[in-house]
Amino acid sequence: MTGTIDIAIDKTTKSRVKEQDVNNVPFGKVFSDHMFVVEYADGKWQKGSISPYRDIPMSLALSALHYGQAIFEGMKAYKNEKGEIALFRPLDNFKRLNISAVRMAMPEIPEELFMGGLLELIKLDKEWIPNSESGSLYIRPFMIATDEAIGVKASDTYKFVIITCPAGKYYSEPIKVMVETNYFRAVEGGVGFTKCAGNYGRSLFPTKLAQQKGYQQVIWTDAKTHSFFEESGTMNLMFVVDNILITPATSDTILAGVTRDSVLRLARDWGMLVEERKVSIKEIFDAHKNGKLQEAFGVGTAATIAQIVTIGYEGKDYELPPVEQRKFSPKIDQALRDIRKCRTEDKFRWTMKVV
Ligand SMILES: Cc1ncc(COP(=O)(O)O)c(C=O)c1O
Incomplete structure (x- = not known):
């Protein structure tokens, strides 16, 4: 159990973090060890899981690919000189994701699911957070429609995922x-x-x-x-x-x-x-x-x-x-x-x- 929600956790047996200098990786190319995934089916969100970061199999008729029900967020976790870790205004990103969801006819995600999965993921992958002055862990929550069907309609099934990657400066110059x-x-x-x-x-x-x-x-x-x-x-x-x-x-x-x-x-x-x-x-x-x-x-x-x-x-x-x-x-x-x-x-x- 984590907080108020139940998440199945499958921890990696082989962390990749030592293979990286997290303070010096190109933005958005190297992903940390774990991901949080939860499915929406039968009109409700199912049990979430954290597992090693990996590709997921996908139907070529995946509704998100054809009709564009795909939304995302971008937020960051920071680590200071003392090793303290903090998220910056995560509830604002949570609320904005649900604003996007409503407009795109997608299901809203409950706060405890979003925050529970996020906090657990950050704790597991805290070694991936750069502590350099301009470094942070970029967090990408996203939701996609997963019906396997051709035909324009709101999907009945969805996947909500959070992945993260170490980040430095986005623009190095003005x-x-x-x-x-x-x-x-x-x-x-x-x-x-x-x-x-x-x-x-x-x-x-x-x-x-x-x-x-x-x-x-x-x-x-x-x-x-x-x-x-x-x-x-x-x-x-x-x-x-x-x-x-x-x-x-x-x-x-x-x-x-x-x-x-x-x-x-x-x-x-x-x-x-x-x-x-x-x-x-x-x-x-x-x-x-x-x-x-x-x-x-x-x-x-x-x-x-x-x-x-x-x-x-x-x-x-x-x-x-x-x-x-x-x-x-x-x-x-x-x-x-x-x-x-x-x-x-x-x-x-x-x-x-x-x-
Ligand atoms: C189109 C657009 N405008 C503005 C922003 C800045 O928003 P935020 O400060 O929440 O990252 C973003 C980034 O999310 C964006 O994609």
Whole structure:
């Protein structure tokens, strides 16, 4: 028994962790020893199990592959110098997974199943958590439709899985982004606010085109007018203009990022003026022209704080103030790291210790 739920645990007899330098592995390529799996069938979630990480057999008619019922989350566990381990706001990811599930006509997962499996998995694979300054264990919970059937309908069966992998810095350098005004990521009434796999699939072609032009990422704009900023890659977008922190308000076209919310709450707590609203491309470039645009950066679990140094728009590159001159984003980056690594007071009770 673990906590309030019963999980079958099959521990590996041969850990692979010693074969790795967990502080130095490429992001998303090396997976830790165990995985948590639970099936949904006969209208309910079944007993969960933790077993050695491995491939799973799959029908070629798997419903998720054809009709796209596939959702996921991204969160992290941190280890500090003393070896203390903490998850950062895991309940927010749990809630967001269920928001995605409802929109995609998939079953919601109970909190005790999600959290019970997660905590047990992290305890088992704690040796995989990097303790370097920018290191963490990236956690990927996901749910897929598993009916073996051709025919468009919501599946009757699902699989919920959690896998993890050691992670370092996502972007090693400040980034160059391009404002996308031909393609769009999300529409009102659509699924932009969810983490369904299709949102990422559809982003790949425009991102590839931007990368061919020398940018790392696109900044999405609203589908109707392409004149308001939305978000960028797997990050929410923030600007500091005239000492005010400005970010697009969340809506059904923008993912409500956990990092976004954390940054905004810290900023408000520090007494900074914060504006969550529609942010037009024009006002940001006007601010740039008038010397009032001080910072632009993306915020997200994988990327943490990614400094934006160049924004390409309609064939022209706009160079932003150098990172060394920026005051707010480096300070928030450090503050978040200190909270996540349990080195400072956790005023908002964001961390959940794993013991
Ligand atoms: C599209 C998108 N926007 C924003 C974010 C940032 O969200 P979070 O801070 O919860 O990681 C992510 C990452 O999950 C994302 O995929």
